[in-house]
Amino acid sequence: MGTPFAAPPVHARIVEALERIATALRADDWVRARSAGVNPTQLAILRLLDGRGPGWTVKELSLQLGVSQPTATDSILALERKALIEKRTDPVDGRAVRIVITGAGRAVVRAGGEAAGAVDRATAALDDDDQEQLLVQLVSVIRQLQEQGAIPIQRMCVSCPYFRPYAHADAAKPHHCNFVDAAFGQQDLRIDCRDHETADPSVRAATWGEFHKDHHPPGG
Ligand code: SF4
Known part of the structure; x- marks a missing residue:
């Protein structure tokens, strides 16, 4: 055996x-x-x-x-x-x-x-849905690293006071950026945004709760 x-x-x-x-x-x-x-x-x-x-x-x-x-x-x-x-x-x-x-x-x-590297080419080869899912999961991992203090706060939407997750019913563009006053989709979540500001810890926690709740609806 x-x-x-x-x-x-x-x-x-x-x-x-x-x-x-x-x-x-x-x-x-x-x-x-x-x-x-x-x-x-x-x-x-x-x-x-x-x-x-x-x-x-x-x-x-x-x-x-x-x-x-x-x-x-x-x-x-x-x-x-x-x-x-x-x-x-x-x-x-x-x-x-x-x-x-x-x-x-x-x-x-x-x-x-200018030169696209091997990792650029590998991620670009994924279809749009896979790229979007991978982006969201990587945002989750980076956020965990931030909360553990392993890395500084990154300039991501989920830690920004301008981010309003799931502010719109439009499934293609559910989020809102108050900085540019525009709706945007999951695929547009930023990892390194020049207009980012760091939200207070309580605001970050509340924003993440809204983002995560709707990204993982009960029973979903
Ligand atoms: S300012 Fe940048 S980081 Fe902040 S919500 Fe808008 S796009 Fe996201």
Whole structure:
């Protein structure tokens, strides 16, 4: 009699799957960064800074990247030498220094974003419904990581005070963004929105409750 088939728990196999995808993403990052003349950490910093007018402090950048402040500092110094970022005194706190991207830095972001990587192609190959479902499930995982304090609050709709989940009866566009005063669908949920603001914890919890309740209706 053979050994009964016993797979690891589903959540453990999801992590295994995410690890495979992370490996492919790292390879994609190297290709993109090399084509832009920087390394992956430097390209990640430039992407984080792109479109963020007031810039970020070294501490904020290191938190977003999940690296130590000395590691972030090394990359920032290299980017400064290449004139891709610059340091400015914080207009509110004269002792603080903020890192901002330069025009040359933005050009590098554009250059690094042009090549579609293997993970881009793999996700684009899914049909529209599968892409939408995967997006919503990944938003759920990212939110869990935020609530555990494993990562900073990301600029997603579900943590934004402008987000009104299921404000409309239209199944194609049930959500509403108060910032642009427009309805939008699940497939338009943002992961990194430039207009995002961080809602208070109580508002985030209530918004998630509304979003999750209607996404998983009783008996659904
Ligand atoms: S401002 Fe951006 S993050 Fe906030 S609800 Fe609108 S689209 Fe979503």
